[in-house]
Amino acid sequence: MKTMSASQRAAVSVIGFLFAIFALFPLLWMAISGFKAKTEVLQTPVRIFPEVWLFSNYGEILNDPAFTRAAFVTFVGALIFAAVGLWINSMAAYAFARLDFRFKGALWLYVITTMFIPGMAIMVTSFVVVTRLGMLDTMSVLIIPGMASAGSIFFIRQFYLNIPIAVEEAALIDGASRFKIYTTIFLPMSYPPFVIVGIGAFLGFWNAYIWPVMTITDESLFQISQYLAQFRSGRGSEFGLMLAGATLGALPTIGLFLVFQRYIIQGIKISGLK
Amino acid sequence: MKNKKRYNNGTAYLMLSPVVIMLSIFVVIPLIYAIRISFYDWSFYQDPVFVGFRNFYLVLTDDRFYTSIGVGLKFVLLVVPVQLVLAFLFAHVVRAMGRKASSFVKTSIYIPTIISGIITAIIFQIIYNFDGGVLNAIIGSFGFEKVGWLVEKQIVLFGLAIPAIWLGFGITALIMLAGLLDIPESYYEAASLEGASAIQKMFHITIPLLKNVAVYLLVTGFVGAIQQLELPLFLTNGGPSDATLLPNFYIFEHFRNDLLMGHTIAAALLLFVVLGSISAIIFRVINSEKAIDE
Numbered sequence: 001m002k003t004m005s006a007s008q009r010a011a012v013s014v015i016g017f018l019f020a021i022f023a024l025f026p027l028l029w030m031a032i033s034g035f036k037a038k039t040e041v042l043q044t045p046v047r048i049f050p051e052v053w054l055f056s057n058y059g060e061i062l063n064d065p066a067f068t069r070a071a072f073v074t075f076v077g078a079l080i081f082a083a084v085g086l087w088i089n090s091m092a093a094y095a096f097a098r099l100d101f102r103f104k105g106a107l108w109l110y111v112i113t114t115m116f117i118p119g120m121a122i123m124v125t126s127f128v129v130v131t132r133l134g135m136l137d138t139m140s141v142l143i144i145p146g147m148a149s150a151g152s153i154f155f156i157r158q159f160y161l162n163i164p165i166a167v168e169e170a171a172l173i174d175g176a177s178r179f180k181i182y183t184t185i186f187l188p189m190s191y192p193p194f195v196i197v198g199i200g201a202f203l204g205f206w207n208a209y210i211w212p213v214m215t216i217t218d219e220s221l222f223q224i225s226q227y228l229a230q231f232r233s234g235r236g237s238e239f240g241l242m243l244a245g246a247t248l249g250a251l252p253t254i255g256l257f258l259v260f261q262r263y264i265i266q267g268i269k270i271s272g273l274k
Numbered sequence: 275m276k277n278k279k280r281y282n283n284g285t286a287y288l289m290l291s292p293v294v295i296m297l298s299i300f301v302v303i304p305l306i307y308a309i310r311i312s313f314y315d316w317s318f319y320q321d322p323v324f325v326g327f328r329n330f331y332l333v334l335t336d337d338r339f340y341t342s343i344g345v346g347l348k349f350v351l352l353v354v355p356v357q358l359v360l361a362f363l364f365a366h367v368v369r370a371m372g373r374k375a376s377s378f379v380k381t382s383i384y385i386p387t388i389i390s391g392i393i394t395a396i397i398f399q400i401i402y403n404f405d406g407g408v409l410n411a412i413i414g415s416f417g418f419e420k421v422g423w424l425v426e427k428q429i430v431l432f433g434l435a436i437p438a439i440w441l442g443f444g445i446t447a448l449i450m451l452a453g454l455l456d457i458p459e460s461y462y463e464a465a466s467l468e469g470a471s472a473i474q475k476m477f478h479i480t481i482p483l484l485k486n487v488a489v490y491l492l493v494t495g496f497v498g499a500i501q502q503l504e505l506p507l508f509l510t511n512g513g514p515s516d517a518t519l520l521p522n523f524y525i526f527e528h529f530r531n532d533l534l535m536g537h538t539i540a541a542a543l544l545l546f547v548v549l550g551s552i553s554a555i556i557f558r559v560i561n562s563e564k565a566i567d568e
Binding site for chain 1: 280282283285286288289290292293294296299300302303304308311318360363364367368371372375376379380381382383385388389391392393396397401406444445447449452501503508522525529539545546
């Protein structure tokens with residue numbers, strides 16, 4: 001490795017931390033301003049920390065049944081979305097990676113082509129389809145349509161392709177069925193791609209706004225983004241409260257990321273350089 | 275194993291069926307349906323009337339459609355090059371940093387990537403506030419005039435580009451870093467032995483070998499930035515006077531306001547043909563340049 005003088009090393013570290021500040025500052029600003037009184041958020045001259053730390057903003061949001069319900073509904077929806085999605089997508093990935101069957105090439109092309117169809121192009125007609133299926137204003141309209149994902153299948157398949165044949169040969173000789181091999185050998189090995197794909201799915205569900213706002217009008221099924229958007233348009237002048245709500249809305253995803261960050265950052269390498 | 279290829283048709287079809295059925299119902303059928311409806315006057319309340327290419331004609335003679343493409347391209351130019359240059363710089367900085375410090379920095383820069391559009395809008399609405407916003411306070415302390423980030427026609431696209439860069443920087447930078455770390459150290463050592471300067475190393479080793487990563491980032495950056503919808507939706511509502519009328523916002527606005535959906539769908543399909551071609555051209559141009567290099 002190159003040798004650097006102490007001052008060069010220090011300069012590099014300073015630039016590195018400037019990047020970190022650029023990334024974290026808006027979020028810290030949001031979280032800290034959530035402790036401010038309504039009039040203090042946009043007070044001049046600007047102060048970073050509140051004069052009095054008001055925990056009541058966070059308390060008030062957490063006591064709002066609409067918030068806790070939205071958070072709960074979104075959380076459960078995201079879990080189901082991610083878990084069932086992992087199951088069906090990994091099953092397809094296994095079939096494409098390890099099985100030989102008729103029309104394999106054509107089916108692969110069919111599945112992978114869907115990856116390149118932009119959501120906006122089919123937004124209106126997807127809405128028509130879910131309307132005809134009677135899915136409007138149910139959780140299923142949020143969970144089912146996006147669950148099968150060519151991108152996820154592609155990613156998991158890449159992982160399965162790299163598993164040596166020897167792994168399943170013994171089981172095949174023992175006469176195990178392919179489905180059994182998938183469940184007993186491949187699934188337990190799938191942790192690395194599952195973390196990445198699963199968290200991606202969870203985040204996509206948690207952060208979605210356009211599709212929920214099109215398909216959900218029943219307030220008891222409101223998603224967290226819908227809650228925040230409604231808060232912003234209705235009570236958007238209560239700045240401290242709004243920022244506290246936004247902070248709480250972001251916390252679960254940030255927490256999830258921090259827990260699994262090692263895998264996610266590794267996964268980026270794989271997905272970027274395929 | 276035997277010579278005869280072993281087929282697992284039954285198992286395979288069973289394992290593929292959930293995915294294939296769901297993709298068919300929720301992606302392929304809507305696409306075919308969209309193509310069909312683009313030739314009809316159709317609304318949620320009446321029977322469709324065939325109008326041929328009229329919807330496409332209406333879109334192609336709509337000035338705002340071209341405005342949205344122009345705004346989209348300008349937005350891409352504001353976001354993607356800045357992101358790539360910053361990511362390139364970042365990758366070098368992180369490579370030179372100590373292990374602990376660099377993992378802290380890597381984690382930090384990735385966090386914005388997981389923040390939703392609405393939360394980003396809430397944060398930046400406060401940061402951008404004309405009188406009490408922190409951004410104007412910061413630039414004020416350097417002696418600059420206050421800026422109306424989201425209301426001045428000349429500035430507003432910058433106002434949207436900053437949060438877009440903030441949101442997308444993490445993944446761009448980490449992919450760039452991975453590409454940089456993939457270049458074998460021995461190349462640099464060999465170059466040093468030959469007496470190459472740092473700048474020569476950058477132009478003869480680093481940049482050529484990062485080209486694939488850069489093309490990937492350029493295309494994904496283009497596609498991501500041009501499809502931005504939530505920032506104009508939440509922060510500016512497309513204004514002032516269409517200065518932030520990004521393509522997807524144009525479509526979404528028609529979806530909200532039009533009774534007849536044919537126009538909306540025709541616009542959506544046309545846009546994706548146009549934008550798809552542009553990203554194909556970027557890809558071609560850069561790739562062919564690479565072919566000449568070799």
